[in-house]
Amino acid sequence: MFNVLDSQNSLKRRVALAILTLTTIGATIASILHRLQPAPHLIDLFASVFLAIASLSLLVYLYFNPASLRLVVRIALFVTVFFLVLPSWLFTFQAFSSPHFSLAGSLPPITSALFLLTMIMLIFLRPQRLLYTAIAAWVAIAAPILIYLILHPVEMLTARGMDLLISLGPAMGVQIVLIFFYNRLQNIIDRLYAERLQYYSQIIERQSIRQQAIEQAFTQIHNGPLQTLAVLLREVQKEQTIPNSELLQRLTELNTEIRSVGQNLRTDEDPAQPLATSFSLEPTISESVLRLGEGTCVNLTSPLHQLFHEVYVLTLKRNLPYFQTIQIKVRNFAPIDNFPFTLELKRDLCLWLEEALCNVGKHAEGVTRIVVTGEQLNSCYILKVEDNGIGLKTAEENLKDQQGTQLGYALAEKLGGRFQRSPLPKGGVRCELCWSIKR
Template sequence: MSILLDSQNALKRRVMLAVLSLNMFGAIIATILHRLEPHPSPLNLIAPPLLVICSLALLIRLYIVPQSLQQVMHVGFFLAVLLMIIPSWFFTLQAFLSPEMPLVGSLPPLISGLFLILMLMMIMLRPRRLIGVAILTWGAIALPILTYFIFHPVELTTLRGLDLAIALGPAMGVQIVLILFFNRLQDLVDRLYRERLQYYEQIIERQSIRQRAMEHAVTQIHNGPLQTLALLMRDVQKGRSTDLLQRLDALNAEIRAVGHSLTDPSEVETTEHILRLGEGTQIDLNHPLHHLFHEVYAVTLKRQLPHFKTIQVKVRNFAPLESSILTLDLKRDLCLWLEEALCNVGKHAQGVTRLTVTGQQCEDHYVLQVQDNGVGLDPALNPPEAKSCTLLAQRLAGTFQRTTLPKGGVLCKLSWACRPS
């Protein structure tokens, strides 16, 4: 939308520069011709030079300061109308008061200027204001001249009189009708543009929803079936496959549960505020965030991951925090981050005996961390989920760290700015 408006303003600016330039040269020619007249009217000696000065000033202003387009258009329109109205009333009153100076012989050629002003209105003014301003301008310029012809029918029968009467009467009426048609056409174009814009916004919104659904599906598969599959493959490689059929059946159920959550209409309608964990449990994201952390922690540690069995000491504490500024998507991603960090402990932390999971308020930041005392990470290993964790930290305007501790173990920490609860 903003790109379209910028292109329209650039086009209007070029048109106004051209109009002001031509208007200035036309006024210069008019000034020279009036100077050559044997008995010029004082108004004819003042108006054209004044128009030259005003056009030049507006031209320089618009060229140097492109942002002044609206200001230049309004000032130029006001001056143009004023320089049309004053001669119309001046020469008409002069003809009324001085019968020896007929209007058809003294009135300057205003009709071309009036047509030009009405055309410029179509460029400058909004459609809702266009028709009203056009009628007022027409009336202010044409009213004294047509009134004069009513009281002086002799001048009306002359060629100049007929030309003025037709141009200011029927021809200008047709011009107003055309402006009214342009007004309706512009409204139709604007409405069609808004409808098309809404259509594109709906497409983008649907694509965004599909993208989020795909990301959630990938996370669910990673935290659920892929964890089970990795452990199953590890045990098969080591020859420990006594319950292979049972574990394959569990893996099949987990994969089907993910697909069911993405395709079942009853679940799709409520998926906005529902989080499905990797092993199938669903929790309501409308609950306070620290309650969600407690539930994710409790459910995940019940999973049959090998290194959960060796944990002897479990420390858990999630301090309340103000989560109203977090969207449901961010709350979902935070819970999935915690589930993933806990699953990594259960899958990779060999020899772990102590697990510490906390969420604490540190000044104006909330710090969520998972720490174990296992063997630590292989320095050459770059987990694929590290990229998604970094992206989550960027969305929260926070930081993510995963480090191997000097005395063994891994610390995963995610922090972001928040208000105290």
């Protein structure tokens, strides 16, 4: 939309520059011709010279100040109307006061200028002002001349008199009617354009909501059932056999987690309806509620450091294998002041923290200590998860959890910060998200 408006303003500016250039040239030529006349009228000499100076000044000003188009157009229209109204009233008054003075024989050719003025207003004025401005200009310029011709039928019946009568009367009336219909047509076009723009905006908004819902659903499945499934697969690979009763219990828990995620994504609020009939491509996830992978919902309207604490406590309660070996737990989340956190941003940060903690529970073999902190340092906030497990031995292990890595880099880009996941010198992994809070 803004590109269209910029293109229109650029085109109007070029048209205005062309009109001012031609007006300057024409007024200059008219000044020379009037000076060559044996007995020029004072108004002809004064008007043509002043019009040439004014047009040249506006031309130079608009050329060096492209943003001043509206101001230049207003001044130009005022000057043009003035130089049409002035001779119209002056020559008519002189004709009324002097019986030997012929208005039809001495009046400058203002009718063509009046038609040109109307076309210029049609280009540059807004439809709401165009009709009233055109009527006002017509009345101010044509009224004294038409009144004089009606009161002096002898001059009216001359060739120039009939030309003035028709040009300033019926012809201008028809032009005003056309302007009225142009106004109505422009209003209809603007309304249709606004409706179409709103329609496309709604489509884009729906697509954005759908994409966000899909991403949130995938994150919930990744942080919930897929974590449980990954642990179960690892234990099966290690132990080769698992008692049927334990396997059945684990699969039942996995089934419950999957169904709880699906239940959370239902668009129909009636839980009695079957899940299959209520599933939609546009799942409605409450903006102010975040469902963690273990099934608990947290309120995103709470302060962010409190949300971090809730995510930390609830995630470490999950039945992940290496959470059981942790003996030392250090956690501290400093409050964050004066930072414009949206609900979406809070959701992403909580999901990132949950993902980082789950990675410790799944991959940090031999872990006995976990340190989870959020602290302000040099106008930056650093959210960090550290463990003392076996660490990342190979590049393959470093990229083992692509979903968490992608989420970290995407969130760092959104915050204008940095994401880092690296091994510690004495074993273990540091997962860190840092961003500036100085805004």
